[in-house]
Structures are given as C-alpha cells and as structure tokens.
Amino acid sequence: MTTNQINEREKLIASANTLRWEIGENIHDSIIESIYTDAAKIANKVVRIKEQKKKYSFDQTIDRIVTSKWLGFPIMFLLLAVVFWVTIEGANVPSGLIANLLVDTLHPLLKDFIASVGIPYWINGVLIDGAYLAMAWVISVMLPPMAIFFPLFTLLEDFGYLPRVAFNMDNLYRKVGAHGKQALTMTMGFGCNAAGIIATRIIDSPRERIIAIITNNFSLCNGRWPTQILIATIFIGGAVPAYLAGLVSAAAVVSIALLGIIFSLLVSWGLSKTVLKGEASAFSLELPPYRPPRILRTLYTSIIDRTIFVLWRAVVFAIPAGIVIWLVANVTIGGTNIAEHFIDWTDPFALFVGLNGVILLAYIIAIPANEIVVPTVLMLTVLVAGIAGVGSGSGVMFELDSIGDTSAILHAGGWTVLTGVNLMLFSLLHNPCSTTIYTIYKETKSIKWTVISTILPIIMGFAVCFFVAQLWRLIAS
Amino acid sequence: MIDQNKCEACPVHNAGNLKRLGINMDKFDFVVALAGNPNTGKSTVFNNLTGLKQHTGNWPGKTVTRAEGGFEFNKNRYKLIDLPGTYSLLSTSTDEEIARDFILFGQPDVTVVVVDATRLERNLNLVLQVLEITDRAIVCLNLMDEAGRRNIEIDERALTRDLGIPVVPTEARQDVGIPELLKTVDDVVTGKLICKPYRITGSSKGLTKAVENLAEKIKNEFPGLPNARWVALRLLDGDQKIIDAVRSGEISGIVKRNAIEENFATV
Numbered sequence: 001m002t003t004n005q006i007n008e009r010e011k012l013i014a015s016a017n018t019l020r021w022e023i024g025e026n027i028h029d030s031i032i033e034s035i036y037t038d039a040a041k042i043a044n045k046v047v048r049i050k051e052q053k054k055k056y057s058f059d060q061t062i063d064r065i066v067t068s069k070w071l072g073f074p075i076m077f078l079l080l081a082v083v084f085w086v087t088i089e090g091a092n093v094p095s096g097l098i099a100n101l102l103v104d105t106l107h108p109l110l111k112d113f114i115a116s117v118g119i120p121y122w123i124n125g126v127l128i129d130g131a132y133l134a135m136a137w138v139i140s141v142m143l144p145p146m147a148i149f150f151p152l153f154t155l156l157e158d159f160g161y162l163p164r165v166a167f168n169m170d171n172l173y174r175k176v177g178a179h180g181k182q183a184l185t186m187t188m189g190f191g192c193n194a195a196g197i198i199a200t201r202i203i204d205s206p207r208e209r210i211i212a213i214i215t216n217n218f219s220l221c222n223g224r225w226p227t228q229i230l231i232a233t234i235f236i237g238g239a240v241p242a243y244l245a246g247l248v249s250a251a252a253v254v255s256i257a258l259l260g261i262i263f264s265l266l267v268s269w270g271l272s273k274t275v276l277k278g279e280a281s282a283f284s285l286e287l288p289p290y291r292p293p294r295i296l297r298t299l300y301t302s303i304i305d306r307t308i309f310v311l312w313r314a315v316v317f318a319i320p321a322g323i324v325i326w327l328v329a330n331v332t333i334g335g336t337n338i339a340e341h342f343i344d345w346t347d348p349f350a351l352f353v354g355l356n357g358v359i360l361l362a363y364i365i366a367i368p369a370n371e372i373v374v375p376t377v378l379m380l381t382v383l384v385a386g387i388a389g390v391g392s393g394s395g396v397m398f399e400l401d402s403i404g405d406t407s408a409i410l411h412a413g414g415w416t417v418l419t420g421v422n423l424m425l426f427s428l429l430h431n432p433c434s435t436t437i438y439t440i441y442k443e444t445k446s447i448k449w450t451v452i453s454t455i456l457p458i459i460m461g462f463a464v465c466f467f468v469a470q471l472w473r474l475i476a477s
Numbered sequence: 478m479i480d481q482n483k484c485e486a487c488p489v490h491n492a493g494n495l496k497r498l499g500i501n502m503d504k505f506d507f508v509v510a511l512a513g514n515p516n517t518g519k520s521t522v523f524n525n526l527t528g529l530k531q532h533t534g535n536w537p538g539k540t541v542t543r544a545e546g547g548f549e550f551n552k553n554r555y556k557l558i559d560l561p562g563t564y565s566l567l568s569t570s571t572d573e574e575i576a577r578d579f580i581l582f583g584q585p586d587v588t589v590v591v592v593d594a595t596r597l598e599r600n601l602n603l604v605l606q607v608l609e610i611t612d613r614a615i616v617c618l619n620l621m622d623e624a625g626r627r628n629i630e631i632d633e634r635a636l637t638r639d640l641g642i643p644v645v646p647t648e649a650r651q652d653v654g655i656p657e658l659l660k661t662v663d664d665v666v667t668g669k670l671i672c673k674p675y676r677i678t679g680s681s682k683g684l685t686k687a688v689e690n691l692a693e694k695i696k697n698e699f700p701g702l703p704n705a706r707w708v709a710l711r712l713l714d715g716d717q718k719i720i721d722a723v724r725s726g727e728i729s730g731i732v733k734r735n736a737i738e739e740n741f742a743t744v
Binding site: 005008009010012013015016019020022023027028030031032034035036038039040042043044045046047048049050201202204289291294 | 561565567571572595597598599601602604605606623627628629630631632633635636639640650675677678681683684687690691694695698709710712713714715720723724726
C-alpha cells in the first residue's frame with residue numbers, strides 16, 4: 001500500500017465526515033425512513049388482502065388467551081406440568097426394562113467373560129464395573145424420560161408456543177433492567193444452556209447480553225431434567241398418597257423450573273442495578289403464526305437432534321467418570337479409600353447446609369456433564385452406607401430396576417426429604433457444566449465474566465440450601 | 478386442475494436434476510447465500526436443498542450462526558450458506574453483522590432472500606437493504622400457503638418488475654416451488670437472467686446529493702466496486718466497520734473477485 005493510497009483513503013473518510021455535518025439532519029433515521037417508505041410503496045402495490053377469514057382470527061383468539069394478563073402464566077404452568085406428568089408416568093416401566101437388560105443380564109455376563117479370559121481383576125473393575133456400568137446406568141436412567149420429554153417439548157416449539165412464553169415474560173425482564181429478548185434465550189436454555197448462551201447473540205447491547213449469559217444457567221437444562229424428575233418422584237411423590245404421586249412430583253419439578261425463572265429475574269435485577277448498570281433497550285418481538293406441527297418430522301428431529309445427541313454426550317462423559325468413580329472407591333490411603341476421605345471431610349459442612357458429602361463429591365465428578373449426577377450419587381451412597389446385597393463389592397454401580405430400589409438405597413444412605421429437596425435446589429443452583437463454561441468464555445472473551453458466571457450460582461446454591469435447611473429444622477423441631 | 482404428470486416431465490420441474498450433497502461441499506462452482514427475516518423458513522429451504530436435517534423451529538432467531546451445506550443442480554455444484562435471520566443489515570448486533578459481512582465480503586454468486594408472504598412489507602425492508610449491497614439476488618416468496626389461508630394475494634409479476642430481480646413463490650414445508658427456485662438460481666448464476674435491482678430513493682435531497690458525491694469519489698479510489706452507493710451510505714452513517722474496511726483497503730477484496738469474473742467473461 002503506498003502512502004498516496006493511504007492519503008486518498010483518509011481524504012475519502014474525511015469528506016464523508018464533512019458531508020455528514022453538512023447534511024445536518026439525522027442521517028441514520030433518514031436512511032431507515034427511505035427504506036421503510038420504499039418498502040411500503042412496493043408492498044401496497046403488490047399485496048391485496050381480501051376480507052379476512054375466520055381462520056386468521058382463530059390465531060388471534062388463541063393469542064388473546066395464551067398471552068392474556070390473567071391466563072397467560074397459569075396456562076404456561078399447566079402446559080409444563082402436563083409435559084412433566086406424562087414424562088414421569090411414562091418413563092418408569094421402560095427404564096426398568098432397559099436396566100434389566102443392560103445391568104442385570106449383560107453386566108454379569110461381561111464380567112464373567114473378562115474374568116474367564118484371565119484379565120486381572122482391576123482392569124475388569126475399571127472397564128466393566130466402572131466404565132461399562134456408568135454407561136449402562138446413564139442409558140437406562142436417561143433414555144426413557146428424554147425420549148418422552150423432548151418430542152413433547154419440540155411439538156410445543158413447532159406449534160409456535162415458545163415465542164408466546166417469551167412474550168409473556170419479556171415485560172418482566174425489561175422491568176428488571178435486562179433486555180426483553182432475554183426471555184427468548186432463557187427459554188432456549190431449558191434445552192441446553194450452551195445453546196441458550198450462543199443464542200444471546202440476538203441481543204445487541206453488550207451490557208444486556210452479559211446479564212443474559214450469566215443468568216442463563218438458571219434455566220434447567222436437558223442434563224438436569226432427569227435428576228429433577230427422579231428425585232421428585234422418590235422424595236416428593238413418595239411423601240404423598242400413591243394416586244397423587246405423579247401429579248405432585250410433576251408440580252414439584254415445575255416449581256423448581258419456576259424458581260429458576262425467579263432467580264434469573266432477581267439476579268438480572270441485581271446485576272443491572274450494580275455492576276452492569278443501564279437502561280433496558282427497546283425491541284420488537286414477533287409472534288409467529290401457529291402452524292400445525294408436523295408430527296413425524298418433529299419426532300425424527302427431536303429423537304436425532306436432542307435425545308441421541310444428549311444421550312451420546314452423557315455416555316461419552318459417563319465412561320471416564322465411571323473409571324474415576326471406580327478408582328476413588330478402590331484406591332485407598334491409610335486403609336480408607338479416597339471417596340470416603342473426601343466424604344468424611346466435607347460431611348460436617350454439607351450436612352449443615354442440608355446436603356451431604358456424597359452429593360458434593362458427585363457434583364465434582366460430574367462437572368463435565370450434569371447428566372451423570374444421579375448415577376454417581378447412587379453409586380457413592382452404596383459405597384459409604386455399605387449396603388449389603390447390592391452390587392458385587394465396593395466401587396460397583398449396582399443394578400437398579402425400579403424407582404423403589406433407588407429410593408430404598410437413598411434412604412439407607414441417610415437421606416431425608418430435606419436432602420431430596422436440597423438436591424433439587426442445588427441441581428438448579430450450581431456451576432454450569434464444562435461445555436457451558438467454555439461457551440461462556442468463547443462468547444464473552446472474558447475470564448472475569450466466565451468466573452462470575454461459574455461461581456455465582458454455587459454461592460447462591462449453598463446459601464439457598466442453608467436457608468431451607470435452617471427453616472426445615474426450625475419447623476421440624 | 479393442473480395435470481401434475483405433465484409438470485413432472487417439464488425440464489423446469491425436473492427434480493431429478495437436484496442432487497442433495499449434505500455436508501459434502503468439495504469443488505463447488507457457485508456459492509448461494511440464504512438471507513431473510515427470522516422465522517420465514519430459511520432453514521426449511523436449506524434442508525430441502527441440501528438434504529441435511531438442521532433442526533427447524535417455529536421460533537424466531539433459531540439460527541444464530543451460519544450453517545453450510547451442498548447440492549448439485551444441472552451439473553453445477555453449489556455451496557449453500559444459511560445466514561442468521563435478521564430484520565435489517567444496519568444495526569450492530571452480532572447476528573446482523575454475520576449476515577451482512579457474508580453478503581458483502583463473502584461475495585455469494587447469488588443471495589436468496591427468503592420472505593414471509595404474509596408479512597411482505599416488513600420483509601421488503603431487508604430485501605431492499607440486500608439489494609443495496611449486491612446485484613444478484615432472488616426473492617423466495619415463502620409461506621404462500623399461509624398467505625392463501627389468510628386471503629392475502631400477491632402479484633408476483635408486479636413484485637418482480639418493481640424489485641428488478643426474480644421472485645419465486647414457494648411453500649417450502651411442502652416442497653412446493655423448490656424446483657422453480659433451483660431453476661432460477663441456475664439462471665442467475667449462469668447469467669441467463671440479469672438482475673436490475675431496485676435502489677432506494679432517498680427522501681432527503683441533501684442526502685441523495687451527498688451519496689452521489691461520495692460514491693463518485695469511492696469509485697475513483699476503488700474502481701470496479703459494485704456497490705459504491707451503499708459504501709457511501711455506510712460512510713455517511715458513520716459505520717465503523719466499513720470505515721475500517723475502506724481505510725485498510727479490505728473493501729477492494731470485492732473488486733478483485735469481480736474483476737476476475739469479468740476477465741473470464743471476456744475470454
């Protein structure tokens with residue numbers, strides 16, 4: 001590039017600046033105005049609307065109901081509750097069948113086979129009792145609820161309901177000083193937080209975008225729904241008469257999801273009043289027309305894109321986690337294994353906030369993927385409680401054909417309804433998974449915001465669990 | 478009632494000419510960009526052409542990054558880019574920047590703007606902005622079935638005339654109009670159809686004069702630039718990205734590629 005060229009270009013830019021001042025009026029506005037005027041002119045010429053048919057006003061009638069001031073929120077909760085209820089009621093039987101096949105039947109076969117080939121016991125342990133069982137476990141716990149939940153959720157999405165949820169919520173987000181579009185990214189977070197965080201690109205102001213990124217973790221994601229559903233079924237559903245169990249458990253899961261929304265509003269408000277001060281910017285949200293969902297297509301994409309995708313991710317992370325679990329349960333220091341050392345060491349603090357050392361260790365092992373929290377918790381519980389007759393020795397993830405068995409093990413491990421409730425709360429309020437943390441860093445390019453997004457929910461989780469535990473004990477005593 | 482069999486036999490309608498290549502994009506001959514407002518069916522059109530199964534949702538803003546895929550039609554191999562859905566190319570949010578930068582610097586051989594037929598006026602805002610940046614564009618007038626249900630009639634021929642670019646009505650969800658769209662893409666990239674795009678007429682005289690004045694200077698500095706008028710508008714609006722591109726000379730990347738193509742044409 002010659003100096004002459006550079007000079008010419010600078011002159012060009014300078015003359016643009018001079019011309020801008022000469023014109024004097026607001027150029028940006030007058031450009032937009034010309035575009036709008038011309039678009040309107042052309043559209044008026046080519047579009048003809050005959051009298052509106054009833055079909056169209058049908059859309060508006062639905063909208064008047066589902067986005068109405070009084071009915072909007074109740075309908076939203078009801079729809080969510082129905083989705084969870086169907087998931088909870090439908091998942092139990094297939095879960096048992098898969099566990100029966102993969103764990104009860106295949107696991108001993110594999111183990112005997114490896115032993116008969118003459119491979120040392122510890123390799124057998126790492127591979128079969130660690131990696132294979134963790135994988136089998138994840139599949140039997142997660143596949144059935146996901147195969148029911150995702151298609152239902154995708155049908156709601158395809159029908160056009162989700163933007164209505166955002167429409168109901170956007171005003172609340174604006175009131176707390178965040179961007180109304182955060183309602184959309186929050187809703188996307190219900191699928192996957194990493195996806196929700198990428199979706200914040202639709203927010204133009206950096207201030208509001210960071211708020212949306214930090215608070216996206218408060219939307220329960222795919223990996224956490226199964227935990228919520230299982231624990232609610234055992235502890236909440238188990239505390240009420242059997243005929244109410246399904247409904248009450250579904251209601252409990254919906255409440256946790258709602259609590260997540262409330263926290264995202266509260267934290268957004270806190271951030272926009274302190275470190276990320278500013279006014280909410282205006283925007284327009286478009287309500288797409290209702291479209292009859294294409295059932296087969298939806299089934300296909302929700303099974304391939306979501307169910308298999310999430311399951312695959314869980315399996316990929318479960319295999320190394322299974323190895324880690326087997327190792328911490330079998331490598332001993334001074335006669336006691338590493339897991340028990342950690343659990344004994346953290347128990348005083350953990351019990352104080354209404355959790356236990358097992359849960360804390362499980363959450364550390366499960367940082368790569370939230371999906372494996374429940375299998376890890378169960379395995380570690382068996383190990384610590386020394387429950388006889390389950391599994392085949394320490395460090396083995398045992399067979400589990402029904403929710404009843406899971407419940408029996410957790411109760412034997414000293415779990416109470418309080419532990420269950422606090423696990424559900426902690427599952428909502430803890431650090432994002434490693435994929436999400438990495439995505440936050442990629443999107444913000446800032447270590448500071450990544451650390452804040454990671455640490456803030458953990459602090460809140462402990463605080464909320466502590467508060468609930470104190471209140472619980474106060475009422476109980 | 479139209480005889481469907483006759484349609485199938487017609488070369489325009491020959492769906493057999495389409496070969497979906499999925500993510501196989503080697504050795505492509507042409508690049509096609511898909512632009513449009515959010516939730517107009519861009520991803521459905523994308524899946525239709527490439528045979529890929531990108532998750533589509535009735536959900537504005539579903540695609541925030543760009544997706545790529547390939548297809549073959551009439552022995553030409555195409556690379557198709559699904560851009561994020563945007564309402565304009567003016568503002569500064571990341572998704573709008575991705576869309577604009579691709580149309581400007583990626584220099585697609587043709588940009589297909591997918592338009593919601595039930596909301597034509599608002600969708601035209603984006604079409605007009607695309608036409609300021611590039612000459613070669615096609616309007617894919619999607620969701621015609623929905624427009625029909627709402628008793629909205631669109632005079633496509635008048636629209637073609639006014640915009641100066643081809644307009645193809647489609648119902649992408651039902652695969653209706655896709656063969657016609659492919660044929661039109663083929664015609665535009667091979668030069669059988671020449672676009673004479675509509676350009677925005679400014680309402681303010683001062684602005685119009687300033688744009689002409691500045692565009693002249695830009696043409697002198699970067700001879701062969703296809704959209705000097707648009708660059709002038711952006712400079713006047715104080716668009717930092719474009720100011721930087723002018724300063725660094727990056728904007729002339731556009732010129733180079735066009736010059737190469739013209740050389741080919743003269744040979």
